[in-house]
Amino acid sequence: MPLLATEAIVLHAFDYLESSRIIRLLTREAGVQSALARGARKSRGRYGTALDLFAEGSAQLYVKPNRELHNLASFEISRTRGELAEDIGRFTAASTIAELALRFAGEADNPQLYDTIADVLDRIARSAPERTIEDGLAGCWRVVSVLGFTPELSSCALCHTPLRDSDDTTFSHSSGGIVCPACSKLAPGGRRIPSAARAAIRHWLEGDDSVHLIDAEARSHQRLLREFLGAHLADDRPLRAFAVWEHERWSAA
Amino acid sequence: MGAIDDLAAELSKLPGIGRKTALRLTYHLLKRTPEQSKRLASALTTLAEKVRPCPQCFNLTEEDLCSICRDARRDTGVICAVEEASDIGAIERSGEFRGVYHVLGGRLSPLDGIGPEDLTIPQLETRVSAGVVREVIIATNPSIEGETTALYVQRKLARYPLTVSRIARGLPVGGDLEYADGVTIAQALTARRAMS
Numbered sequence: 251m252p253l254l255a256t257e258a259i260v261l262h263a264f265d266y267l268e269s270s271r272i273i274r275l276l277t278r279e280a281g282v283q284s285a286l287a288r289g290a291r292k293s294r295g296r297y298g299t300a301l302d303l304f305a306e307g308s309a310q311l312y313v314k315p316n317r318e319l320h321n322l323a324s325f326e327i328s329r330t331r332g333e334l335a336e337d338i339g340r341f342t343a344a345s346t347i348a349e350l351a352l353r354f355a356g357e358a359d360n361p362q363l364y365d366t367i368a369d370v371l372d373r374i375a376r377s378a379p380e381r382t383i384e385d386g387l388a389g390c391w392r393v394v395s396v397l398g399f400t401p402e403l404s405s406c407a408l409c410h411t412p413l414r415d416s417d418d419t420t421f422s423h424s425s426g427g428i429v430c431p432a433c434s435k436l437a438p439g440g441r442r443i444p445s446a447a448r449a450a451i452r453h454w455l456e457g458d459d460s461v462h463l464i465d466a467e468a469r470s471h472q473r474l475l476r477e478f479l480g481a482h483l484a485d486d487r488p489l490r491a492f493a494v495w496e497h498e499r500w501s502a503a
Numbered sequence: 504m505g506a507i508d509d510l511a512a513e514l515s516k517l518p519g520i521g522r523k524t525a526l527r528l529t530y531h532l533l534k535r536t537p538e539q540s541k542r543l544a545s546a547l548t549t550l551a552e553k554v555r556p557c558p559q560c561f562n563l564t565e566e567d568l569c570s571i572c573r574d575a576r577r578d579t580g581v582i583c584a585v586e587e588a589s590d591i592g593a594i595e596r597s598g599e600f601r602g603v604y605h606v607l608g609g610r611l612s613p614l615d616g617i618g619p620e621d622l623t624i625p626q627l628e629t630r631v632s633a634g635v636v637r638e639v640i641i642a643t644n645p646s647i648e649g650e651t652t653a654l655y656v657q658r659k660l661a662r663y664p665l666t667v668s669r670i671a672r673g674l675p676v677g678g679d680l681e682y683a684d685g686v687t688i689a690q691a692l693t694a695r696r697a698m699s
Contacts, residue, residue, distance in 0.1 A: 262614050263646075264615070266518070266519070267519045302647050303647040327684065327685070327686065330686050331647070332686075334651075335647045335648075335650035335651045336654070338651060338654060338655060341611075341647070341651045342613055345612075345613035345614055346613070348614060352614070490613060490614065490615075490616040491613035491614050494618060495613065
């Protein structure tokens, strides 16, 4: 059984049998991989506290060819992200990022995606409670971009006519970005977005997370992102963590 | 072969049992006497018909109330909130807790679609609002999801005049410091207490 040694982030973990756990990892070398961690639930198990959600470290996997579930040999932790549990907004935003990676990353090696996800989770872990939506939006757009679906924000996505930054434009999900007034007639179902909203997405894509949104703007951005994901990435399954994050169902506490 | 396939299909739905193991178990049952198989069937029927969540604490019981809720010697002013009914056994084995329990029924997990509405947090609030409870000890697992669940419960209970506490984290008894991982040691240091 070949051994894969790689940096990895725990994106999902669920209990299996009496004391084991199945974990889903985003790896630097092999995309998303599932592995059985035997005895991981025991307090004196060989993984210690390493296999908690969003933890990062060096993983060794015994890879079973042509199988979807491998065996985790070891996990040497380098970074925990316990701060994500200190605020419900952080936790739901981080879960949304994990969901995007789990659903759309695949098994191909993608070091850039790995580094982006690690950085996004770190930023959300440091996020002030009132800024978790902005940081979550910034992270989602960066992940979407690394997955190859960067929206066109400078010129018309259909005729490539440059558009002024100050213009309010139509965002067409099916066209992959903003469209000029003439082309908007060819792309029904578009959504008008103010120039400030376009600028915000551009800032986020560039890694600048200094954008401040009022509540209504944040809601509009989440809706736009959800629609974009639905048009370009999502299969027919619902994005459950995204729904929780978008509707802030848990923040009523 | 209908009965064999039916039983194998049902057994293969159990955790950790695949198609091959299900068939092996089915053939094993066929080698047993009919009485033995009937006893197993009867036990399963009883389990399905009689065992249900306690209406007060959601522990599993065959009675109207579970044995802990019925026990007049327990301190009803202290509630220990746990994720699953199986966690009650672990705490009871310690012999240190004389209060009562509340089984939340899981932990918050957006990725699994488990939200507050899937847990028994409103029922915990109802118990607390009666005014008898002095303290709620949140004993969810020390994981990101468990901690978030504890935070959510703590916020929900913040408006009631009671103490909300969290079980401590740290080194396991009998363990060697040398072999403990850094996260556990860090938490043990943070939660250190003065010696008197």
